Amino acid sequence: MTKTCTRRTFVAAGAACLAAPALFTQKRLKARERDEVIIGDGDYRFRADHSWCQLPDRFRWQTTHNVAVDSQNQLYVIHEGERQLKDHPAIFVFDASGKFVRAFGAQFQGGGHGLEIRREGGEEFLYVAAYQQVKSIAKLTTAGEIVWYLKAPIESGIYDEREQFSTEPNWSRRGFLPTNFAFLEDGGFLLADGYGSYCIHRFDRDGKWLSHFGGAGEGQGTFDTPHGLCVDQRPDRMPSIVVTDRAHGTLQRFDMQGRYIETIAGFGLPANLETRGNLLLVPELKAQVTLLDKQDQIVARLGTGTQRLGQIEQLRGKPDQWKDGEFIHPHDACFDAEGNIFVAEWVRPGRVTKLSRIP
Numbered sequence: 001m002t003k004t005c006t007r008r009t010f011v012a013a014g015a016a017c018l019a020a021p022a023l024f025t026q027k028r029l030k031a032r033e034r035d036e037v038i039i040g041d042g043d044y045r046f047r048a049d050h051s052w053c054q055l056p057d058r059f060r061w062q063t064t065h066n067v068a069v070d071s072q073n074q075l076y077v078i079h080e081g082e083r084q085l086k087d088h089p090a091i092f093v094f095d096a097s098g099k100f101v102r103a104f105g106a107q108f109q110g111g112g113h114g115l116e117i118r119r120e121g122g123e124e125f126l127y128v129a130a131y132q133q134v135k136s137i138a139k140l141t142t143a144g145e146i147v148w149y150l151k152a153p154i155e156s157g158i159y160d161e162r163e164q165f166s167t168e169p170n171w172s173r174r175g176f177l178p179t180n181f182a183f184l185e186d187g188g189f190l191l192a193d194g195y196g197s198y199c200i201h202r203f204d205r206d207g208k209w210l211s212h213f214g215g216a217g218e219g220q221g222t223f224d225t226p227h228g229l230c231v232d233q234r235p236d237r238m239p240s241i242v243v244t245d246r247a248h249g250t251l252q253r254f255d256m257q258g259r260y261i262e263t264i265a266g267f268g269l270p271a272n273l274e275t276r277g278n279l280l281l282v283p284e285l286k287a288q289v290t291l292l293d294k295q296d297q298i299v300a301r302l303g304t305g306t307q308r309l310g311q312i313e314q315l316r317g318k319p320d321q322w323k324d325g326e327f328i329h330p331h332d333a334c335f336d337a338e339g340n341i342f343v344a345e346w347v348r349p350g351r352v353t354k355l356s357r358i359p
Contacts, residue, residue, distance in 0.1 A: 037325045038358070044291060044300035046341065046355035048325055053077070053094040053352055059103060062088075064350030066115040066180075066272070066332040067342045070124050070142060074101065075342055076115060079350055083110030083133045091115070091126075091144065098354070104144030108134055114180040115332075117142070120187070120205075131177040131195055132169050139207065152176030153209035158197050173197050173216050180228045180272055182241065190241065194227040200243060200258065213258035214243070221260035224248050228272030228332075231256075234294045235278065242280070244270040251282070264296055268306065271346075276335040283330035289343055289355075302355065303327040303343075316347040327353075 037048040053075065055061065063080045070076065073096040081090040090112035091105035105112065111134030116127045125147065126140040139147040152163035153176075160174040169177065179194030187205030199212040215222050224247035232253070233239045240261065241254040251264040251273070268286025275281070279299075280292040287305040292298055305326030312321055316328050331346040341355040 039302050039325050039355070040300050042300075044302070045358040046302065047358060048303065049354045049356070050322075050324060050351060052354035053092075053098040054100070055092065056100055059088065059092070061348075061350030063346065063348045064331070064344040064352055065113050065346065067334050067344045067352065068115050068117040068126070069334055069336045069342065070117050071119065071337075072096070073336050073338075075336075075352075076117065076126065076142075077344060077350075077352055078105070078108070078112040078115040078128065080112050080132065081109035085109055091128075093142075102143075105140075108138075110134055111136075114178065114192075116181045116183070118183050118189075127181045127189065129178040129180055129191065131179060133167050135163065135167060135169075135176050135178075137178055137181075137191060137207075148207050150207055152196075153201060153203075155209055156199075156201070156212055158199060158212070158215075171195065179226075182229045182231045184231065190229060190231070192226050192229050192243065194225055194246070198223045198226055200226060200229065200241070202258070211258075213254070219245060219248055219250065219252070219263060221252070221254075223252070228270070230273035230275060230280075232273075232275055232280065234275055234280070237294060242273055244273060244282070246270055246285070266298075271330065272332045274334050276339065281333050281335065281341065283333040283343060285329045285331065285346065287327050287329065289327065289330050289333055289341070302341075303330075303353075316345075319347075319349060319351075322347075322351075 039048050040046050062082055066078050068076045075094045077092045089103035089105050090108040092103045093101040095101050108130045111130035111132040113131050114129030118125055124142050128138045130136050136151050138149045152159045154164050163176045175196040177195035178191055180192045182190040189203050191201040193199050198216045200214045201212045202210045223245045226243045227246040228244040230242055232242050243252045245252050246269050249267050253261045268284040271283050271285050278294040282290040287309050289302040291300040303326050329346040330343050333343045339357045343353045345351045
């Protein structure tokens with residue numbers, strides 16, 4: 001029997017043919033996602049690549065600490081380094097594809113820690129905080145040339161006089177062991193002395209010390225390891241200074257003069273901070289990266305691996321037991337221009353992960 005092809009059956013057949021490629025594409029995308037490492041959910045899903053950037057054979061990672069992205073989407077990575085390897089750089093630069101570009105900063109070996117990038121006029125500069133066996137802060141060009149290099153601000157009256165020369169760690173509250181920076185609109189900057197005095201210092205644009213606040217204490221304006229900080233200028237709220245009070249597991253918020261406002265609890269050793277749009281980014285040494293909205297409500301916790309920290313002793317030094325999609329010790333994190341996130345972990349050997357935002 002001959003089957004008649006009516007307009008209705010023709011349209012239905014055509015629709016089926018049109019739907020088939022779409023269904024095939026959807027299945028292919030789902031299969032691709034199964035092969036990739038996807039973390040997060042809802043509006044905050046990311047593709048995790050734990051080996052996005054690789055060093056040339058002549059270099060090696062030596063405990064990664066901090067990351068920063070410049071206007072060309074180049075990633076700068078600083079590691080602590082080893083003091084005896086005097087010719088080995090502590091800062092590495094990668095292009096937007098993860099390809100190695102250059103390295104410098106051997107003078108920070110044994111203490112590389114904080115790293116931030118700031119545009120001043122038409123030029124970008126690196127700010128480096130070095131602790132342990134270096135104990136200094138510095139401003140560099142993005143090629144690695146020193147603009148200024150400073151030791152402890154003795155004029156503050158809170159440091160042992162030897163701190164203006166010493167390169168030996170002093171873990172007392174009279175020692176200078178700086179950790180991270182935040183930038184002020186007037187061209188000055190804030191410095192967290194996260195392992196030394198536990199103070200937050202204010203400097204002018206030329207690196208002249210002006211004042212400090214904080215110090216050791218139990219919270220509400222004092223700290224136990226004020227490791228990281230940022231100037232929070234998210235929309236629809238007053239600008240403020242936020243400090244990670246790491247050992248207390250909290251963030252503390254201050255006004256722009258350094259007066260205490262509030263404490264935000266519920267973090268696992270928060271290490272540093274960065275903002276983008278409405279988001280506050282908080283890497284936590286206890287195996288996760290947290291995103292907060294402009295009301296400081298948690299909207300995502302990424303790569304959570306806290307359970308395995310308690311199961312495997314010294315997991316940070318056992319890369320053969322690391323799991324894709326889980327963090328061990330996020331020490332710093334930053335956004336790039338597209339909203340992707342780079343995470344540096346306090347592990348040996350080092351690890352830098354790119355979290356690519358999934359639209």
